[in-house]
Amino acid sequence: MLQTTHRPDSPVSIIGAGIAGAWQALLFAQAGHPVTLHERSDAAMTDATSHWAGGMLAPWCEAEVAEPVISRLGQRSLDIWRRELPDTPFNGSLVVAHPRERSDFERFARMTEGHRRLDATALAALEPSLEGRFRDALFFPGEGHVEPRRVLPKLHARIKAAGGTIKFGSDVAAKDLARLDPDGIVIDCRGLGARDAQPGLRGVKGEMILIETGEVQLARPARLIHPRWPLYVIPREDNLFMLGATSIEAEDSGVSVRSALELLGAAYAVHPAFGEARIVEFGSGLRPAFSDNLPRIGIRDNTIAVNGLYRHGFLIAPALAELTLQYVQRGQIDNEVMQCA
Ligand SMILES: Cc1cc2nc3c(=O)[nH]c(=O)nc-3n(C[C@H](O)[C@H](O)[C@H](O)COP(=O)(O)OP(=O)(O)OC[C@H]3O[C@@H](n4cnc5c(N)ncnc54)[C@H](O)[C@@H]3O)c2cc1C
Numbered sequence: 001m002l003q004t005t006h007r008p009d010s011p012v013s014i015i016g017a018g019i020a021g022a023w024q025a026l027l028f029a030q031a032g033h034p035v036t037l038h039e040r041s042d043a044a045m046t047d048a049t050s051h052w053a054g055g056m057l058a059p060w061c062e063a064e065v066a067e068p069v070i071s072r073l074g075q076r077s078l079d080i081w082r083r084e085l086p087d088t089p090f091n092g093s094l095v096v097a098h099p100r101e102r103s104d105f106e107r108f109a110r111m112t113e114g115h116r117r118l119d120a121t122a123l124a125a126l127e128p129s130l131e132g133r134f135r136d137a138l139f140f141p142g143e144g145h146v147e148p149r150r151v152l153p154k155l156h157a158r159i160k161a162a163g164g165t166i167k168f169g170s171d172v173a174a175k176d177l178a179r180l181d182p183d184g185i186v187i188d189c190r191g192l193g194a195r196d197a198q199p200g201l202r203g204v205k206g207e208m209i210l211i212e213t214g215e216v217q218l219a220r221p222a223r224l225i226h227p228r229w230p231l232y233v234i235p236r237e238d239n240l241f242m243l244g245a246t247s248i249e250a251e252d253s254g255v256s257v258r259s260a261l262e263l264l265g266a267a268y269a270v271h272p273a274f275g276e277a278r279i280v281e282f283g284s285g286l287r288p289a290f291s292d293n294l295p296r297i298g299i300r301d302n303t304i305a306v307n308g309l310y311r312h313g314f315l316i317a318p319a320l321a322e323l324t325l326q327y328v329q330r331g332q333i334d335n336e337v338m339q340c341a
Contacts, residue, residue: 006328008032011184013177017166018050019148019313020306021189022155023321026084028187029162031325037164040171040193043153049191050148052208052285054234054244055314056221057081057144058093060114062312064230067294069336070312073319078144080318085154089220090144094118094127096134097225098269104225108138115140129216129271145221146314147236178303185328188305191288198298198307203286206245206311207255209263213277214239224266231266233274240280243267247287247311255282287311297324297334300341304328 012028014021017039029035041047059074081088095115097105109115115138124131126139156166174188174197188194195201218235234242243263260282267274289310290296297320298305304327306320326332333340 006185008329009034011036011181012187013038013172013181013184014187014189015172015174015177016048016189016191016193017045017152017156017168018048018189018191019053019152019317020191020309020320021187022152022159023317024187024189024306024324025159025164025166026155026162027318027321027325029159029164031329033185035159035164037159037166038170038172039166039168042168043156045152048152049285049287050152050313052206052283053148053314054208054221054232054242055146055148055151056093056232056234057088057146057315058140058221059315060112060140060143061093061095061223061230062315063113064108064111066312069294070316073295073316073337074312076322077316077318078142080322081144081146084158084318085146085151088144088146090142091220092139092141093143093145093220094123094222095138095140095225096130096222096270099135101225101227104227105138108225112138112140114142127218127220127222129218130222133271145234148314150237174303174305178301182302184302186303187324188303189307191307191309192286194288194305194307198305200290201288201307202249202291203251204289204310205248205250205252205284205286207248207259207263207282207284208242208244209255209260209279210281210283211241211243211267211274211277212239212280213241213273215273215276216241216271222270224270226262226266229262231263233267233270241267241274241277251286253284255284287313295320295337297327297338298341299327299338
């Protein structure tokens with residue numbers, strides 16, 4: 001097991017600058033550890049699953065399908081997002097449905113907490129673009145969202161400001177780093193790239209589309225109840241909207257015609273003006289997941305592996321980093337997510 005009497009000046013090498021590794025690097029650098037973050041791709045991070053994510057911070061909505069541990073880690077993470085990046089938008093999120101999905105909408109309401117019901121007038125007051133579109137909606141006021149492609153560089157800049165070093169184009173193996181510096185700590189956040197050490201990992205494909213229009217304004221993500229996937233429209237800067245996301249047990253890349261039709265159809269159902277929007281990008285990412293779809297912090301000798309963030313990386317990465325730090329500083333074990341070899 002990792003020696004837990006590490007001093008704040010023990011060096012920490014983190015592998016993978018996606019959302020998991022970025023939060024680890026930030027919290028360890030702020031705690032005074034000399035931190036080096038290794039990332040094999042360049043600063044654009046297009047190889048990372050994090051590049052393709054929606055960036056919703058939605059612990060209450062996710063509780064419809066996720067285990068309670070996700071809500072717990074997610075709610076703690078919201079506090080950390082607020083503390084570290086106070087400009088993170090916390091405008092809440094909306095869940096809407098068309099009449100034929102009424103029973104699924106009611107089920108969603110029963111399965112989740114932290115929402116209030118809006119009638120059509122209240123919905124129009126909150127999101128004027130949705131006036132007359134839906135009879136009612138669920139509003140989750142405590143939820144937030146980030147733009148992954150803007151927030152990752154922001155986190156990387158914060159890591160450097162806290163004294164950390166980031167090495168892009170640095171493709172390293174956890175076991176080599178651990179051997180190189182037995183007194184240091186290695187935190188392996190390679191996502192799917194860690195399959196050599198964690199053969200139980202699989203990729204769950206998520207497809208997304210980016211569209212642009214000035215005809216619709218939204219201040220918060222809107223989820224549309226759908227029989228197969230939780231489809232959503234997330235507003236981004238510069239009149240962009242991200243449409244996401246499918247969830248497919250496959251590891252190929254690209255977007256199928258069927259998925260594209262469903263994603264574009266969902267946007268059109270939220271507002272017909274999306275029909276005139278310009279398609280900017282089709283893309284997909286592979287969510288790193290274990291068989292139970294739950295995150296894991298695995299501890300063996302001086303290496304800590306943080307992985308399996310599945311569809312909740314942005315939601316839970318800050319809390320996972322805090323737990324890792326608490327383990328290194330005080331030997332504190334979180335039995336729900338930590339496994340010691
Ligand atoms: C379409 C889609 C929508 C999503 N929406 C949301 C959402 O709304 N909210 C949410 O919370 N989550 C969402 N997710 C899930 C989220 O994206 C993932 O949980 C998260 O990105 C996983 O982060 P990670 O840091 O573990 O992995 P990654 O982001 O893949 O980062 C791993 C990094 O390690 C690097 N690496 C690998 N091997 C090496 C090596 N040998 N040396 C150096 N570097 C290496 C890789 O290049 C990569 O940059 C979504 C995912 C998808 C696909």
